[in-house]
Amino acid sequence: MKRIRLLAASAIVALSLAGCGGGGTESSSPITGTETVISGMATKGPITGTVNIYALGADGAKGSLLKSAPINDGSYSASVGTYSGPVLVEATGIYTDEATGQTLSVGSDAPLRAAVSNASGTVAIPVTPLTDLAVREAGELTASGIDNGNRLISDIFGFDIIKTQPVAPAPASLEAATQSQKDYTLALATLSQLSKDMGKGLEQTLSSVATGIGATGMDSGTATSFRSAAVSFITTNPNNTTGINDLSQTSVAEITGKIASTASYTLTVEGAPSAGAVKGIEFELLIPDGLTLRYNSASGVPLPGVVTESAQVTGAASYTEKKFSTSTGVGVLKFVLMTTAGIGSGDLATLVCDTVAGYAVPTASGFRIRNLKAVDDNGVTIGGVTVTVR
Numbered sequence: 001m002k003r004i005r006l007l008a009a010s011a012i013v014a015l016s017l018a019g020c021g022g023g024g025t026e027s028s029s030p031i032t033g034t035e036t037v038i039s040g041m042a043t044k045g046p047i048t049g050t051v052n053i054y055a056l057g058a059d060g061a062k063g064s065l066l067k068s069a070p071i072n073d074g075s076y077s078a079s080v081g082t083y084s085g086p087v088l089v090e091a092t093g094i095y096t097d098e099a100t101g102q103t104l105s106v107g108s109d110a111p112l113r114a115a116v117s118n119a120s121g122t123v124a125i126p127v128t129p130l131t132d133l134a135v136r137e138a139g140e141l142t143a144s145g146i147d148n149g150n151r152l153i154s155d156i157f158g159f160d161i162i163k164t165q166p167v168a169p170a171p172a173s174l175e176a177a178t179q180s181q182k183d184y185t186l187a188l189a190t191l192s193q194l195s196k197d198m199g200k201g202l203e204q205t206l207s208s209v210a211t212g213i214g215a216t217g218m219d220s221g222t223a224t225s226f227r228s229a230a231v232s233f234i235t236t237n238p239n240n241t242t243g244i245n246d247l248s249q250t251s252v253a254e255i256t257g258k259i260a261s262t263a264s265y266t267l268t269v270e271g272a273p274s275a276g277a278v279k280g281i282e283f284e285l286l287i288p289d290g291l292t293l294r295y296n297s298a299s300g301v302p303l304p305g306v307v308t309e310s311a312q313v314t315g316a317a318s319y320t321e322k323k324f325s326t327s328t329g330v331g332v333l334k335f336v337l338m339t340t341a342g343i344g345s346g347d348l349a350t351l352v353c354d355t356v357a358g359y360a361v362p363t364a365s366g367f368r369i370r371n372l373k374a375v376d377d378n379g380v381t382i383g384g385v386t387v388t389v390r
Contacts, residue, residue, distance in 0.1 A: 020316060021122075037122055038067075039077035041165045042091035042127040042190060044112060044202065046074025049093015051127065053078055054281040056086040056115065059142035070363055074168065084120040088113060088135075091127040098169050099192035101239040104201050108204040116150075117143040129206055130184070136210040147304045154293065156218050156261045158251060159183050160303055163296040163374045171243030180296075186234065186242065186250045190226060193233035197225075213321055218257025227253050261355045263291065265364055267335075267348040271375075271384040276316075276342030280375040283387055285351075287331035288366030290359030293351075295324040307333070308350045316341035342377070348387065 038053060049071045050364055069078035071093055080087070092113035097104045106112055114131035115138065125131075130153055135141070138149030151261030151314065154160050159180040166184040167173035174182055195205040198303035230253040247253050267285070272278050287293065294303040300323040307322045321336040335349070355361050365388040374385040 002327070003313065013051055027340055030230065034084075034121055035079055035081050035082060036123065037077065037261070038087065038089065038123045038125055039075070040089075040114075040117055040125045040169070041074045042071045042093075042318055043074045043166050043168075044106065044129055044238050045098050046096050046168050047071050047091055047093040047095045047106065047112075047127075048073060049076065049091065051076045051108070052090045052111075053080055053139075054088045055083060055088070056088055056141050056146075058142070060142040060145060062088060064142075080119070084118070086115065086117050086141070086146060087119040087125075088115045088141060089125050089127050090104065097192050097195075098189035098241070099196040099233060099237060099239060107294065109365055114162070115141050115146045117146040124165060125162065126165050126184075126296070128161070128166060128184075129153070129202065130157060132206055133210055133213070134161060137204070137213060146251045151303060151305050152213070152217075152259075153213070154303060156213070156257055157183070157187055157255060158220075160296045163299060163301065169242045171298065174242055174244060182244070183252055184251050186244065186252045187255075188228040189233050189240070189242065193237060194226060194229040197229055197232070213257075217259045218255075220257070223255060223257030226255060227256070244267055263353050263361050265351045265353065265367070267342065267351060267388050268388050268390060269345050269348050270386045272344040273382065273384075275344035277376060278343050278374050278382060278385060279340065280379075281343075281373070281385070281387075282334070282336040282337045283372035284370050285333040285335060285387075285389075286364040286368040286370065287333065290356050290362045291353040292331060292356060292368075293324050293353055300324050302333070307335075308352075310347040310349055312343050312346055313337060313339075313348060315352075316343055350385075351389075 014234045019390040042051060050068055051071055052068050053066045055066055057063050065081040066083055067078040069076050071091060080226045092106050092108050092111045094103055094105045112124050112127050112129060112132050112346035113135045114127040115135050116125055125202055134153040137152050150162050164184050166188060167177050167181050169185055169189055174185060191205060195202055198205060202380050209222055212219045234247055294306050295301060302322050302324055316339045317337055318340055319338040325332050369387050372387060374382045376382050
């Protein structure tokens, strides 16, 4: 009977999710025993060649080759069986350079790389010069190192370099692309222009750019060179095949390289009748003026490290969803948790917000919670449960 009641609680929360739209979900733990398929765009522009996918050890060491697969005009797809965990993807092959129009190559001695800390199920991983910069900045390819490297480069360029797929630098592709995809594609073309301006190959250019990046972002000299290259490519380069020659259509020429200052807050559950009593909880958190969240503009999912569940959640969660939206003019974070183990009163998650210039940093009292619902293992609403911010 208890199993039936737990399934009922899960069903109630799942039904409530149907009203919040599709997509934007994250599993709180790896999927095991399920086929993992990795695919994406390998581009500098679009590469024709090969990807090799490797397992990574807990210490960040490069492990066994899981799969090799062809890249056709930038696209690749490969099953790595039931493997679930951190991976390194390496791409080699030929491509048409955006800035010069020449056919160039990425060799096996210096492949383009991308790493993710947990590949499980159906996974999209682009392999680009920006993901390669993230690998360089990660240091050791441990889970935390990978996430930190991906987050740092995403913050500098203003879009999620892993969850955004660049497209071919052609009008037909860019017209149907999201703004993040356009910015990604033009940032890659800008790196080609930077190589041309510097008189260096891709590997030398990436090494130079990586040297100009630290924990607080990109230094002023590197950022200035990048912006100048963006202006040159978009407005004057005759090899620009993107169909975009107006700087207002992209933000790549405005990249400062600096990471926004942040403010951290803790979400806490209060009023649970006992430890493990809450089997499902959902609510919307309204973000006050002066703060914003870093998130994938296509899926609404916050970037890694923006919403970090507490130990009681990660030890109990069967399913979590975090989705951010500004569609009504107010930033709203949707948080959903389902668990058979249950949680009680205590910390729920840590929230890291970017502060907005010109505003005083809001206190915790500036947040509002709405549409909160907590249920027990029978799917019955639990009265008196609240979520507070501190």
